[in-house]
Amino acid sequence: MALSVRQRPLLKELTTLGLGGAALAEAVVRAEADLDELGRFISDSGGRPFVLGGGSNLLAEDHDLDLVLLSVRNAGTPERSGDTLRCGAGTRLPSLLKFCEEAGLSGLEALAGIPGSVGGAVAMNAGSYGTEIKDALARIRLWTPQRGLFWVEARDCSFGYRHFAPPEGTGRPLVWEAEFSLTPAEPGAVRAKVRETLDQKKATQPIAARSAGCVFKNPPGQSAGRLLDEAGFKGKRLGNMGFSELHANFLVNLGGGRSAEALELLENARAVVLERFGTRLELEVIVLS
Numbered sequence: 001m002a003l004s005v006r007q008r009p010l011l012k013e014l015t016t017l018g019l020g021g022a023a024l025a026e027a028v029v030r031a032e033a034d035l036d037e038l039g040r041f042i043s044d045s046g047g048r049p050f051v052l053g054g055g056s057n058l059l060a061e062d063h064d065l066d067l068v069l070l071s072v073r074n075a076g077t078p079e080r081s082g083d084t085l086r087c088g089a090g091t092r093l094p095s096l097l098k099f100c101e102e103a104g105l106s107g108l109e110a111l112a113g114i115p116g117s118v119g120g121a122v123a124m125n126a127g128s129y130g131t132e133i134k135d136a137l138a139r140i141r142l143w144t145p146q147r148g149l150f151w152v153e154a155r156d157c158s159f160g161y162r163h164f165a166p167p168e169g170t171g172r173p174l175v176w177e178a179e180f181s182l183t184p185a186e187p188g189a190v191r192a193k194v195r196e197t198l199d200q201k202k203a204t205q206p207i208a209a210r211s212a213g214c215v216f217k218n219p220p221g222q223s224a225g226r227l228l229d230e231a232g233f234k235g236k237r238l239g240n241m242g243f244s245e246l247h248a249n250f251l252v253n254l255g256g257g258r259s260a261e262a263l264e265l266l267e268n269a270r271a272v273v274l275e276r277f278g279t280r281l282e283l284e285v286i287v288l289s
């Protein structure tokens, strides 16, 4: 089957924040065979390659972007072998958690409510409530145009706060599959932990709004949300973008928002927090410009 390519995909339709102009092209990669054509597609495209997962951590600018999107969509039913679970990087975390609930496998429950793909979660080392995806990761299968597909052990990679780097010399790979090492548990107990996490998030985060999750990283020992709140940014709007009333670190598209408004709000917030508290906020959201 030929690699599926479309021209000028709109990033506002591919990101949860709903912002962004047209990229040059998008290659949708569903099966291993599609990877055979991907290297050629990248070199022929003339654009900057960008691997796209669920688009849930991205703030794309509204003008045309010279990006070629490599959309990883190899979602399928995860495969279980004992306590090990293997799945495609295109699998959404909520589907993975649903599988874990039914299979009675524990370890990922704290990641409930994160809407991204497994590949994006590995690339960001996504985490919440003290758990990071790396904690349950055993191996990942990577792809680069030079090497094709190959497995690496998670312990040979470097993970930090919203940071992942593959073993040295690997370049910037696409994550194709992940293998998790989990703990057997009662399905009901796994389900209860997932529910508890979701209930906690629903009470404190605007999880149904158009956002990219937390826009700033928490500075060491501090909460970015608290700093933004104390600096007066909770609920602060500019045009149709605004910091959530529920959680000051969530930037929300209220409908028809623009990237210029989003970036101005982020800049203002950074400047005020720096002036008031001497703390430099670092972006967690990835800006595509």
Ligand SMILES: Cc1cc2nc3c(=O)[nH]c(=O)nc-3n(C[C@H](O)[C@H](O)[C@H](O)COP(=O)(O)OP(=O)(O)OC[C@H]3O[C@@H](n4cnc5c(N)ncnc54)[C@H](O)[C@@H]3O)c2cc1C
Pocket (backbone or CB within 6 Å): 016, 050, 051, 052, 053, 054, 055, 056, 057, 058, 072, 089, 090, 113, 114, 115, 116, 117, 118, 119, 120, 121, 122, 123, 124, 125, 126, 127, 128, 173, 174, 175, 176, 206, 207, 208, 211, 212, 213, 214, 286
């Ligand atoms: C309501 C909401 C709640 C959120 N809560 C949390 C939270 O609690 N904790 C948290 O950490 N994040 C949270 N996020 C942010 C986001 O969901 C995570 O960062 C997620 O891991 C991003 O995954 P994605 O597939 O959407 O990646 P994308 O946004 O598509 O991409 C993010 C980065 O990952 C790279 N990437 C994506 N897929 C691959 C791949 N297959 N191979 C290589 N690189 C890839 C991209 O190139 C980019 O650099 C939240 C977002 C929303 C909207």
